[in-house]
Amino acid sequence: MTRLTAWFSEGRSTGKHTLPFVVILLSVTILASAANLFLPVDSIFYVSTYTITLLGKYLCYAMLALAVDIIWGYCGILSLGHGAFFALGGYAMGMYLMRQIGDRGVYGNPLLPDFMVFLDWKELPWFWLGMDQFWFAMLMAVVVPGFLAFVFGWLAFRSRVTGVYLSIMTQALTYALLLAFFRNEMGFGGNNGLTDFKEILGFNLQADSTRVALFLITAILLAVIFVVSQKILSSRLGKVVLAIRDSESRSRFIGYRTDRYKVWLFVYSAVIAGIAGALYVPQVGIINPGEFSPINSIEMVIWVAVGGRGTLIGAVIGALLVNYAKTRFTAIMPDAWLFALGAMFVLVTLYLPKGLMGLYGQLKAKRNTVMNKESQA
Amino acid sequence: MRRITLRHCIALCCCLFGLFSLSTHAAESVSLDPLLAELGEAKIKDMEPILVRIEAVSDETVLPLLRTLLNGNLYYIKAEKKVIGQFETNGETYYKDVFTDEINAGIDKRDVDKIRVNNNLRGYLRNAIARIQLTSKSPSVRENAVRELLSKLDGSTVAVLEGLYPNETNKKVKDAMGLALAMNTASQTELAASNRIAAIEKLSSSLENDVRNLLTTLTRDDNTAVVSAANIALEKIAQRANRFAFVDQLFFGLSLGSVLLLASIGLAITFGVMGVINMAHGEMIMLGAYTTYVVQMMMPNYIDYSIWVAIPAAFLVSGLMGVLIERLVICRLHGRPLETLLATFGISLILQQLVRTIFSPLNRQVSTPSWMSGSWEINPVLSLTLNRLYILAFALLVFIVLVIVLKKTPLGLNVRAVSQNRNMAKAMGVKTNWVDAMTFGLGSGIAGIAGVALSQLTNVGPNLGQAYIIDSFMVVVFGGVGNLLGTLVAAFTLGIATKFLEPTTGAVLAAILVLVFIILFIQKRPKGLFPQKGRAAE
Numbered sequence: 001m002t003r004l005t006a007w008f009s010e011g012r013s014t015g016k017h018t019l020p021f022v023v024i025l026l027s028v029t030i031l032a033s034a035a036n037l038f039l040p041v042d043s044i045f046y047v048s049t050y051t052i053t054l055l056g057k058y059l060c061y062a063m064l065a066l067a068v069d070i071i072w073g074y075c076g077i078l079s080l081g082h083g084a085f086f087a088l089g090g091y092a093m094g095m096y097l098m099r100q101i102g103d104r105g106v107y108g109n110p111l112l113p114d115f116m117v118f119l120d121w122k123e124l125p126w127f128w129l130g131m132d133q134f135w136f137a138m139l140m141a142v143v144v145p146g147f148l149a150f151v152f153g154w155l156a157f158r159s160r161v162t163g164v165y166l167s168i169m170t171q172a173l174t175y176a177l178l179l180a181f182f183r184n185e186m187g188f189g190g191n192n193g194l195t196d197f198k199e200i201l202g203f204n205l206q207a208d209s210t211r212v213a214l215f216l217i218t219a220i221l222l223a224v225i226f227v228v229s230q231k232i233l234s235s236r237l238g239k240v241v242l243a244i245r246d247s248e249s250r251s252r253f254i255g256y257r258t259d260r261y262k263v264w265l266f267v268y269s270a271v272i273a274g275i276a277g278a279l280y281v282p283q284v285g286i287i288n289p290g291e292f293s294p295i296n297s298i299e300m301v302i303w304v305a306v307g308g309r310g311t312l313i314g315a316v317i318g319a320l321l322v323n324y325a326k327t328r329f330t331a332i333m334p335d336a337w338l339f340a341l342g343a344m345f346v347l348v349t350l351y352l353p354k355g356l357m358g359l360y361g362q363l364k365a366k367r368n369t370v371m372n373k374e375s376q377a
Numbered sequence: 378m379r380r381i382t383l384r385h386c387i388a389l390c391c392c393l394f395g396l397f398s399l400s401t402h403a404a405e406s407v408s409l410d411p412l413l414a415e416l417g418e419a420k421i422k423d424m425e426p427i428l429v430r431i432e433a434v435s436d437e438t439v440l441p442l443l444r445t446l447l448n449g450n451l452y453y454i455k456a457e458k459k460v461i462g463q464f465e466t467n468g469e470t471y472y473k474d475v476f477t478d479e480i481n482a483g484i485d486k487r488d489v490d491k492i493r494v495n496n497n498l499r500g501y502l503r504n505a506i507a508r509i510q511l512t513s514k515s516p517s518v519r520e521n522a523v524r525e526l527l528s529k530l531d532g533s534t535v536a537v538l539e540g541l542y543p544n545e546t547n548k549k550v551k552d553a554m555g556l557a558l559a560m561n562t563a564s565q566t567e568l569a570a571s572n573r574i575a576a577i578e579k580l581s582s583s584l585e586n587d588v589r590n591l592l593t594t595l596t597r598d599d600n601t602a603v604v605s606a607a608n609i610a611l612e613k614i615a616q617r618a619n620r621f622a623f624v625d626q627l628f629f630g631l632s633l634g635s636v637l638l639l640a641s642i643g644l645a646i647t648f649g650v651m652g653v654i655n656m657a658h659g660e661m662i663m664l665g666a667y668t669t670y671v672v673q674m675m676m677p678n679y680i681d682y683s684i685w686v687a688i689p690a691a692f693l694v695s696g697l698m699g700v701l702i703e704r705l706v707i708c709r710l711h712g713r714p715l716e717t718l719l720a721t722f723g724i725s726l727i728l729q730q731l732v733r734t735i736f737s738p739l740n741r742q743v744s745t746p747s748w749m750s751g752s753w754e755i756n757p758v759l760s761l762t763l764n765r766l767y768i769l770a771f772a773l774l775v776f777i778v779l780v781i782v783l784k785k786t787p788l789g790l791n792v793r794a795v796s797q798n799r800n801m802a803k804a805m806g807v808k809t810n811w812v813d814a815m816t817f818g819l820g821s822g823i824a825g826i827a828g829v830a831l832s833q834l835t836n837v838g839p840n841l842g843q844a845y846i847i848d849s850f851m852v853v854v855f856g857g858v859g860n861l862l863g864t865l866v867a868a869f870t871l872g873i874a875t876k877f878l879e880p881t882t883g884a885v886l887a888a889i890l891v892l893v894f895i896i897l898f899i900q901k902r903p904k905g906l907f908p909q910k911g912r913a914a915e
Contacts, residue, residue, distance in 0.1 A: 078715045155900040164654045164714045165903065168850045169896055175847050176892040179885050294847065298722055305719060338730035345723020349716040350709060 017313040018230050022223045029055075029219035033212045049208050056215040056283045058323050063222050063276035065303045065319035066229060066312060067269040072301065073309030074233055075265050076245035077162075081170030082273050083297035084177050085145035087287065089274030091181075092144060094194035094287040095128060096137030097205075101198050114196070115189045125187045134201055141278035142271050149270030150263065157259040157266070162248070171294050178292035193288025200282050211283070218279045225272055226312055232268070233312075241265055302341070305348050308355025318355060409434065413442075413460045417453030421495055428498075432505050437513055440506060441475045447502040451475070452489035461489065503529065508537050516547040523553040527560065527587040535561045556583055560591055566599070574606040581610035584618060584757045621759040626876055632765040634872025635772035636831065638865060641849035642776060643824035645864040647699075649853055650783075650796045651816050653707055654718045657725035658849065659842025661821040664698060665691035665828020666837040667732060670741045681746040684829065691825035698728075699821025703814045725842070733839045740836035749833065768830045775826060780861055782819070792816045796859070851895050857905030867906060871895075 032055060035047040064086055071077045103110040107117040111124060130136045152173060156166055184190035203210040232238055243251045244258045252258045281287045290296070300319075307318020322344070329337040352359060409431065416427050431439065445451045445462045452463050452472070461484065462475040472489070473480045494502070510522035526534055538554050538561075545551040562568060562576035577595065580588050592614070595607035640662060647655045655661075668691040673683045702724055710717045749767055754760040783789035791812045794802040803809050828841070835841065852871060856863030871891055878887035902908070 078718070152896075155897070159900045159903055161899060161903050164718060165854065165899065167715065167718060168847075168854060169899060172847055172851060172892050172896055176889045176896075179889050179892075183885055298719075301719060302723075335730065335734060338726050338733075342723040342726035342730065345726065346706060346720045349720040349723075350706065353716070 017311070018227060021226060021313055021316070025219055025223055029059075029216055033216055036208060036212055049211050052208075052211050052215050053283050054327065056211070056218050057280065058320050059215070059218045059222050060276045060280040060283070061300075061303065061323050062316040062319040063218070063225060063279070064273055064300055065307070065315040066222075066225060067272035067276065068300045069304045069307075069309055069312060069315035070229055070233070070272070071265055071269045072304060073311070073315070074238070074245060075241050075262060076248075077262065077266065078164075078167045078301065079170045079266075079269075080167045080294060080297050080301065081172075081174035082269070082300055083294075084170075084174035084292055085149060085270040085273035086277040086280070087177070087181075087289075087291035088145045088148065089141040089277030090281040090287040090291060091188060091194070091277075092131075092137050092141035092274070093278040093281040094197075095131040095140075095188075096134060097197035097200060097282060098194050099128070099132035100200065101196065104198055105196070113189070113194070115184075115192065116187070119184060121187075128187070138278065141274050145270040145274035145277075146267050149267045153263040153266035154259075157262040160259070171297065174292050174297050175294055178289055178294070181289035181292055189288070191289065193286060193290075194281075195286040195288075197282065197285055205282055205285065214279070214283050218283075221275065221279065222316075225275070226316070229272075229312055237261070299341070302345055302348070304355075306344060306352075306355055308357030308359075310354070311357045314355050314357035317357070321356075409439075410459075414458040417455075417458070417460055417490070417492060421493055421498065424494070424498060425501055428501065428505065432509070437509055438476065440509060443502050443506050443509075445475045446492060446494060447499060447506070449491070449494060451492045453492050454484065454489055456488065460492065463489070463491075500529070504531065504534050508534065511537060511541055516550050519545075519547070519550045520553050523550060523557055524585070527557055527585060528590075530557060530561050530564075556580070556585070556588070560588060563595060563603075564591060570600050570602050573600075573603055577603065577606045577610050581613045584614065584621070586757060589614060618758050621756065625759055625761075626880075627873065628761055628765070630873030630876035631769055631869060632872070633876055634869035635765075635769040636834065637848060637852050637872050638772045638776060638868035639768070639827035639830050640824075640845040641852035641864055641868060642772075642779060642861075643820040643822075643827065644849045644853050645856070645861055646779070646783075646792075646820035646823070647817055648850070649859045649861070649864065650792060651813065651820070652714070652796065652858075653703075653817065654714055654721065655702075655707075655817075655820075656718055656722040656846065657702065657728060657842075658821075658824055659844075659846035660725045660728040661695040661699060661824035661842070662828040662831060662845060663732065663837075663839065663842035664695045664728070665825030666743070666832040666841055667736065667741070667828075668694045668825065669829045669832040670736075670743050670837055673743060680744055681748060684746055684749075687829050688826055691829045692822040693825075695825025695828070696818040696822030699824075700814050700818040702821075703817035707817065708810065708813060725846075729839045729842075736839075738839055740838040743832040743837050745833055764833050768833065771830055775823060776861070776865055779823065783861070788812075788815060788819075792819075847892075851892065854899060855895050855905055857907035860905070860907045863905060863907035 032047045032052060035043075035045050036049060036052050039046045064082065067085070068079065068082050071079055098113045101113065105114040105117075107114055109117045112121060116124070131140070152170075156169060161169060180186055181188050181193075182191055188194070197205050199205055200210065200214075203213070205211075233241065240251065240256055240261055243254075243256070244261060248258055277287075277291075299322075303319040303322045304315045305318070306322055307316065308314030325340070326337060329340055348355065352362075354361065412427060412431050412434070416424060416431070419427055431442075441462075442451070442460070450463050452461050453459075454461055460475070461472045461481060463470060463472055465471075470486070471480055471482070472484045504526075507522045507526045510518055511526075513519050513522070523538070526538075535558070538557055542551065542554045542558060545554060556579075559576040559579040563573050563580060565573070577592070580592065589611065592607045592611045596604055596611070598604050598607065640659075643661065644655070644658050647653050647658065669684070669687040672687040672690055673680060676683050676686070702721070706720050706724065707717055710720060745764055749764045752760045752762045753766065783792060791802070791807050792815075794805070794807055795809050795812045795816075799809055802812075831841065831845075835844075848871075852867045853864055855871065856865070856867030874894075875887050875891050878890055882890060899905075
C-alpha cells in the first residue's frame with residue numbers, strides 16, 4: 001500500500017493530488033452507478049439515467065480539458081483547435097455506430113447508412129471500409145487525430161511557429177475542417193452529422209446498464225490518463241517540456257530538440273482528445289460538424305483557465321465546474337450564459353491567472369504578506 | 378450603359394409626354410375613340426386589321442393601351458363604348474383609364490367585357506410596341522427596342538428597320554439596327570451564300586445571346602460555306618466571351634479582396650503594428666454594421682444620405698468601444714499575448730450577446746442607397762454591380778488615408794515609435810498609454826467603417842463579425858505582420874485566388890483550399906509575404 005502511495009505521489013508537489021483524485025473519482029462514479037442500477041426509482045438516493053449520462057459527458061469534457069492543459073499549461077502551446085481532434089475521434093466512433101445500425105435504418109439498406117441512400121450513393125466510400133469492426137474504429141479514433149496532430153505539429157514546430165501565430169493556425173485548421181465536414185460530398189452526413197445510433201458491441205445504447213457501463217469506462221479511462229499524464233509530466237521528459245514552456249530558446253541552446261518534444265506532446269494530447277471524443281459520442285448519441293466550430297475549441301481553453309493551468313487536477317475541476325454552470329445557466333437563463341462565459345474569460349485572465357487552483361496560493365501569499373507587515377509593525 | 382441614366386431618360390420622356398398628353402390626347406381621341414370602340418366590339422380574328430389602323434394613326438402615347446392589351450388587362454365598357462384597364466393591387470381590383478391613369482371608381486365587374494387576345498395577336502402587339510418605340514425620340518429607348526426585337530425578327534419589323542436604318546443618327550442605335558439586319562440576312566436561306574457569309578462575319582463581333590442562338594442554328598444549315606463561317610464566328614464570339622468572363626471573375630476576386638482588405642485593415646493596425654491580438658475585432662465590424670442600421674432607422678426618409686452619417690458614426694462607436702476595451706482590459710495584459718487573446722475573445726462573446734439582446738438574434742436588413750444599387754452594363758456578358766465597385770474604391774481610399782495617417786501625422790509618428798521601441802519612446806516623452814489607446818481606437822474605428830461597407834453586401838446579424846475574424850487574421854498573417862502594404866497585397870491575392878478556384882472546386886472547397894494553403898505557407902515563411910526587417914523583427 002505504501003509503495004502504491006509512493007508510486008502515485010512520485011514527482012512530489014505536482015503529483016500530490018493524484019491519489020485523492022483517483023480515489024474520489026472512482027468512488028463517486030461507482031456510488032452513482034450503483035445508485036442508478038440497484039436503488040428503486042422513488043428512493044431519494046436514486047440517480048437518474050439522465051444524470052448518469054450528464055456526468056459521463058462532463059467526464060469526457062474533463063478528459064478533453066486534460067488534453068488542452070497538457071500542451072497549454074505544461075508546454076505553453078495554446079491550441080485553439082483541440083475541438084478538431086475531439087470531433088475526429090467522435091466521428092470515428094460515430095462511423096462505427098452508424099455501421100452497427102445495419103438494415104434497421106429508415107431505408108433499410110444493410111450496407112449504406114441512411115444519408116448515403118438519401119444522396120443516392122451506390123457503394124460505401126473507401127474510408128468507411130472496416131469501420132464496422134470495433135477495434136478498427138477505435139484504432140482510427142486514436143490514429144486519425146494523432147496523425148493530424150503529427151503532421152500539423154511537425155510542420156509548425158519545425159519552422160518555429162509559436163505563440164499567437166500557432167493559436168490562429170490551429171483555429172484555422174478546425175475552421176477548415178468545420179467547412180469540410182459541412183459538405184455532403186465528404187461522406188460524413190453533412191450538416192446533420194451521424195445520429196440515430198442503435199447499439200454498441202451488441203448492447204442497446206438506450207439501456208440503463210449500457211449508459212452506466214459507458215460512464216464507468218469513461219471514469220476509469222480518465223483516471224488512467226490522469227495517472228499516466230502525471231507520470232509523463234513528472235518524468236525527465238516532463239521537465240524538458242516545462243523548460244521549453246519557460247524558455248524555449250534557452251532549452252534549444254542547451255541542446256534539446258525542442259521541436260521533437262513539442263510534436264510528441266502535441267500528438268499525445270490530440271490522442272487523448274480523440275479518446276474523449278470517441279467516449280462522448282455514444283453517450284450523447286450524435287456527432288455533427290458543430291463540434292469543429294472554433295468557439296467549442298476556445299471554450300475548452302476557458303475550462304482549463306478557470307481550473308488553473310499547469311495542474312492536471314485544475315483542468316478537471318475547471319471542466320466540471322464550467323460545464324455544470326453551463327447546464328444550470330442554459331436551463332434557467334439561456335441568454336445569460338454567453339454573458340457569463342464572456343465575463344469568465346475576461347475576469348479569469350485579469351484576476352485569476354492561475355485559476356482556482358492558484359487562488360489558494362494567491363490567498364495564502366496575501367495573508368503571509370499581511371501577517372509579515374503586522375509582525376513588522 | 379448605366380441603368381440609372383436609362384431610368385432618368387425614361388423619367389424625362391414620361392415628363393415630356395405628360396406635358397404633351399393633355400393637348401395631343403384631346404386631339405387624337407377624336408380619331409382613336411371610334412377605332413377603340415370597334416376594337417371592343419370585334420371578334421378575335423377581326424382585331425388585327427383594327428390594330429394596324431390604330432398603329433397607323435398614333436404615336437408613343439398609344440403604348441400604354443397596347444401594353445395593357447398585351448397583358449390581357451384591357452376591358453370594354455359596352456354602355457359607354459370605351460375601353461378601360463383593369464388593375465390589381467393587394468388583391469383589390471380597380472379600373473383606370475389607360476391614357477390618363479385616372480381611376481374610375483364607378484365601374485363594376487358586370488359593366489365590362491374583357492378584350493381577349495390570342496398568341497397570334499400577342500406576337501403582333503409585341504412587334505407593334507417595338508416599332509413604335511423604334512421611332513421614339515430617346516436614343517436609349519430606340520436602342521433597347523432594337524435589342525428586344527433581335528429574338529423575334531419577322532418580315533414587318535425588318536421592313537421597318539430597313540426604312541429607319543439609313544436615317545438613324547445615333548451610332549449605338551445604328552449599330553444595333555445593323556446587327557438586326559445582319560441577323561436577318563444571315564438567316565435568309567434564299568439569299569446568295571456570299572451575302573450571308575458577309576452578314577455572319579459582321580455578327581461575329583456581337584456578344585448578344587440571340588446572335589449566338591442564331592449562329593448555332595446556322596451551323597446546321599444546308600450550305601457548307603455558311604456552316605463553316607458560322608462555326609468560325611461562334612468560336613470568335615466564344616473567345617471574346619471568355620475574355621469578358623475572365624474580367625468578370627477578376628472583378629469578383631477584387632471585390633472579395635476589397636472586403637477582406639476592409640475587414641483586416643483595422644486588424645493590421647491593432648495586431649500588426651501594436652502587436653495586440655484582438656479577437657473582438659470582428660465584433661467591431663459588427664458594431665459598425667449595426668450603427669448603419671440604427672442611422673437608417675433614425676432617418677428613414679434620407680436613406681441616400683444616411684451612409685454619409687453612418688461612416689463617421691460607425692467610426693466613433695467602434696473606436697470608442699475600442700478605447701474602452703484597451704483601457705479596461707488590454708492595457709492590463711501587456712506582454713501576455715495568449716491572455717489577451719482569451720480576454721478579448723470573452724469580450725467578443727459579450728458584445729455578440731449584447732447585440733442579440735438589444736436587436737434580437739435575427740438578421741437586420743440595411744437598405745442600399747439608390748445611387749449604389751444597379752449595375753454598370755458594359756456589354757451583354759459583362760455587367761459590374763455598382764455597390765461592389767463603390768466598395769472596392771472605398772476600401773482603397775480607406776487604405777490610402779490610413780497610410781497617410783501613419784506616415785504623415787504626429788499620431789502616426791508616435792504609433793510607429795511606440796511599436797518599434799516602447800521604452801525608448803517613453804524615455805523621449807511619448808505618452809505610451811495614450812498612444813496605445815488611440816492606436817487601438819483607430820484600428821477599431823476602421824473596423825467599424827468596414828462594417829458600414831459590409832452592411833451593403835451581407836446581412837447584418839450578431840454573427841457578422843465571426844464570419845470575418847479568421848479570414849482577416851489569415852490576411853494579416855499572410856501579408857506579414859506590421860506591414861500595411863502586405864495586408865493590401867494579401868487581401869487581393871486571397872480574394873482573387875478564391876474566386877478563380879470557385880468555378881472548378883465550389884465555394885466551400887475553395888475556402889478550405891485557401892486556408893490550407895495559408896497554413897502551409899506560414900510553415901514555410903512564418904513571417905508572411907513581406908517580413909519585417911531590422912530591429913522591429915524581434
